[in-house]
Amino acid sequence: MPVPAHHIVAMPPPFEAPPYPADIFAGQTVLVTGGGSGMGLAMAKAFAQGGAQVAVMGRSLDKAQDGARQIAALGARVHALSCDVRAPEQIAAAFDEVESELGPVSLLANNAGANFPILAEDISANAWNAITRIAIDGTFLCSAEFARRRIAAGQGGAIVINSAQYIWTGFPGDAHSAAAKTAQATMTAKLARDWAPHGIRVNAVAAGFFPHETSTAGRSDEMTASLPNMIPAGRPGSIYEFGWLSALTCTPLMGGLTGQVILQDGGESLRRSLRNPDFVPPRERVQGPWGWQ
Amino acid sequence: MGWLTGKTARLVGTSPAIAAALTAQGAALVEEGDCDVLVHVAPPPADVPAHEITFDQWRATLDAGLDQRFLLAKDFAALRRAAHKGGAVVFVGAPEQALGADQAAAGGGLGNLTKTLGVEWARDGIRVNTVQTRSSGETLGNLVAYLASDYAAYVTGAVMGVGLDD
Numbered sequence: 001m002p003v004p005a006h007h008i009v010a011m012p013p014p015f016e017a018p019p020y021p022a023d024i025f026a027g028q029t030v031l032v033t034g035g036g037s038g039m040g041l042a043m044a045k046a047f048a049q050g051g052a053q054v055a056v057m058g059r060s061l062d063k064a065q066d067g068a069r070q071i072a073a074l075g076a077r078v079h080a081l082s083c084d085v086r087a088p089e090q091i092a093a094a095f096d097e098v099e100s101e102l103g104p105v106s107l108l109a110n111n112a113g114a115n116f117p118i119l120a121e122d123i124s125a126n127a128w129n130a131i132t133r134i135a136i137d138g139t140f141l142c143s144a145e146f147a148r149r150r151i152a153a154g155q156g157g158a159i160v161i162n163s164a165q166y167i168w169t170g171f172p173g174d175a176h177s178a179a180a181k182t183a184q185a186t187m188t189a190k191l192a193r194d195w196a197p198h199g200i201r202v203n204a205v206a207a208g209f210f211p212h213e214t215s216t217a218g219r220s221d222e223m224t225a226s227l228p229n230m231i232p233a234g235r236p237g238s239i240y241e242f243g244w245l246s247a248l249t250c251t252p253l254m255g256g257l258t259g260q261v262i263l264q265d266g267g268e269s270l271r272r273s274l275r276n277p278d279f280v281p282p283r284e285r286v287q288g289p290w291g292w293q
Numbered sequence: 294m295g296w297l298t299g300k301t302a303r304l305v306g307t308s309p310a311i312a313a314a315l316t317a318q319g320a321a322l323v324e325e326g327d328c329d330v331l332v333h334v335a336p337p338p339a340d341v342p343a344h345e346i347t348f349d350q351w352r353a354t355l356d357a358g359l360d361q362r363f364l365l366a367k368d369f370a371a372l373r374r375a376a377h378k379g380g381a382v383v384f385v386g387a388p389e390q391a392l393g394a395d396q397a398a399a400g401g402g403l404g405n406l407t408k409t410l411g412v413e414w415a416r417d418g419i420r421v422n423t424v425q426t427r428s429s430g431e432t433l434g435n436l437v438a439y440l441a442s443d444y445a446a447y448v449t450g451a452v453m454g455v456g457l458d459d
Contacts, residue, residue, distance in 0.1 A: 008379045008418025010446040019296060019444040193457050208447070232415035237447045244444060256432030256455055263451040267412040270450045 001229045009234035012241045018049040019244055024251050025052035029102045031095070033057050033085055033142055034112035036067035038212045039162055039242060043109045046243030048076035050251065052107060055098040056080045059112075077102060085112045085138030091145045104153060107250050108146045110139040111162040113180070117290040119283055120175040128176050135180035140187060143202070147195050156199025158250035161188055162242075165208040165265035173282035173289025185261045192259030201258040203249040208265025210237040233266025295319035296442035297330070305365065306334030308385065314434030318442065327372040330381050330441040333362050335399075337387040337427075343394040351395050358386055358399030363406060370410075370419050379418020381441045382410070385433070388425045388459045400425055404452040411450025420449035428455040 003009060013019075030047040034040040035056035044054050048071045056071065058064035061082040068080035079101040083094040098105055113135045118127070143159055150157045164171075164181040171178040185204050192202040209231065211224055227236045245264055249257055263269070282289040298319030304312055311332060315322060320330065338354040366382050373380040384407060389400035403423060410421040422440045426433060433455050439445055453459075 003416075007416040008377070009416075010379050010418050010420060010443065010449075012443055012446040019439065019442075189457075196457055232412045233447060233449065234416060241444075241447050245448070248439065248444075253435045254432055256428055256430055257436065259457045259459075260453050260455070262448070262453050264445075264448050266447045267415045267450050270408045270412045272412075 001226070003229045003234045007234055012238055015240045018046065019248055020050050020251050020253060022049065023051045024253075025050040025107065025247075028106045029053040029055060029098065029104065030107035030109060030250075031055040031057060031098055031105045031142075031146070032109040032111060033083075033138065035109070036060065036063035036065070036080070039207065039210060039239065040109070040111035041067045041070065042210070042212070042239040042243035043111055043160070043162070043246045044071050044243075045074060046240065046247035047107065047109070047250075048074045048078075050247055051076075053077040053102045054079075055102055055105065057083050057085075057094055057112075059084055085142055086133045088141050088145070091141050095145055095149060104149065105146060106150070106155065106157045108142060108157070108159045109162070109246060110142055110159065110184070112138050112142075113162065113177075115174065115177045117173050117288055118176075119173065119289050121283075123176055131176035132180045132183075135177075136183040136187075139184050143191055147191075147198065147200055150200055151195075151198045156201070159191070159200065159202045160246045160249050161185070161202070161204035162246070163188070163204040163206045163261060165206050165263060165269040167206055167261075169269060173285075173291070188261055189259045196258060201250070201255075203254075203257055203259070204261045205242065205246050205249070206261050206263045206265065207242050208237055208268045210239045210242050212239050231266045231268045232271060233268070235266065237264065237266060296438055296444055300330055300441075301328035302330035302332060302441060303328045303369075304332045304334070306336065306385075308334045308429065308433070310430055310434035311385065311437045312434075314431070314438040315441065318438045320438075320441070327376055328369075328380075329378070330383070331366065331369040332383045332385065332437055332441065333365055335362065335384075335386040338392055338396050340392040341395075346393055346395055354393075354395035355399050358396065359402045359406070362403060366410060366421065370414055370417065373419055374417055380420075381445070382419065382421045383437050383440045384421075384423040385437060386423075386425055388427065388454060391427060391458070407452050408450040415449060420445065422448060422450070423452045424455065425452065426455040426459040428459070
């Protein structure tokens with residue numbers, strides 16, 4: 001169903017009008033994990049709009065390079081590189097490479113992650129390990145590597161983490177990601193506390209639906225068409241809104257902000273009615289664990 | 294920048310940082326009537342052990358921290374609906390557990406009220422968010438200005454702090 005015409009849908013300013021000056025990150029280098037596509041690419045573009053030099057990291061170098069080309073088109077200096085965020089020695093090498101190409105990393109965007117609908121009983125040990133370790137270990141390892149280098153340099157910095165809107169409710173049909181995304185959010189507060197004495201801020205965005213070509217929602221035309229009226233805000237998020245909020249938390253405008261998890265989901269996770277459609281266990285849903293695939 | 298250029302904002306309560314940020318981002322501050330943005334700042338109540346809180350103190354905290362906020366937001370939303378325009382409400386106050394039991398009750402109630410109104414009024418284009426913090430500086434001002442602006446068009450029902458102990 002389309003959103004009824006008499007409803008009011010709040011819209012953001014256009015992509016060309018970011019909420020900060022074009023030089024707010026001038027002289028700084030941001031490292032974006034999983035920055036070659038989707039939400040990571042949106043983060044990378046938002047940092048580029050603020051004048052940062054952008055290191056785009058991905059497991060696939062091809063994908064990272066594709067993203068880097070799009071970011072370079074915004075006028076930013078970029079470097080694409082490959083790294084598995086589950087491997088500490090690869091992360092250290094990646095920071096070294098970025099530092100030699102662009103300079104010291106002073107901003108970090110933890111986005112690397114994967115997600116797909118699946119029944120809990122069908123999640124293999126390998127699948128569980130992959131999803132949880134990319135998000136949980138990857139966020140921890142990249143953040144810790146970043147912090148060690150900033151502390152050694154005697155300089156502060158800012159970290160932002162891409163979490164999800166379902167971290168407070170659970171997500172039946174998505175057990176691996178439910179655990180992973182909440183772990184990212186809860187470590188946000190503790191990392192912020194540990195590194196506050198060193199001037200390093202850590203915040204997270206609990207992001208809702210921001211459809212993009214590599215999101216699971218993007219695979220189904222029917223799903224994409226039904227999204228707007230399903231969400232209280234009357235639309236899915238525009239992916240650049242997510243990038244902007246992520247980058248904004250790292251600006252001096254938010255210099256006192258740390259340890260926070262900011263919900264940006266158009267009210268989607270807060271829907272509740274006394275009466276709902278009958279409960280159908282994920283296992284028995286005709287269209288799969290998320291109910292539509 | 295001008296996150297709030299062309300918008301009118303009503304600031305109820307006292308916060309120099311928020312007033313400065315709203316103005317710096319282009320909002321015109323108004324005292325009453327229909328406006329685009331409502332920011333309500335409740336002063337932190339005294340930190341008193343629960344068994345020493347008088348009934349008057351208890352009611353005053355609940356009145357300022359919860360009841361008045363709801364009634365003010367309700368009036369704001371009614372004017373917005375009548376004008377067929379969206380809007381933004383931002384509540385600002387102390388963290389739930391920072392002070393006494395009166396604030397614990399008022400702050401918790403406000404948080405879940407925020408989540409509720411954010412969805413209940415979503416299709417009126419009215420967003421509702423809350424910042425519960427001990428901070429009073431520039432970051433608070435900028436955060437409130439952001440939440441009040443169209444840049445936060447997809448942020449509603451969010452309850453957040455500013456610093457580590459919020």
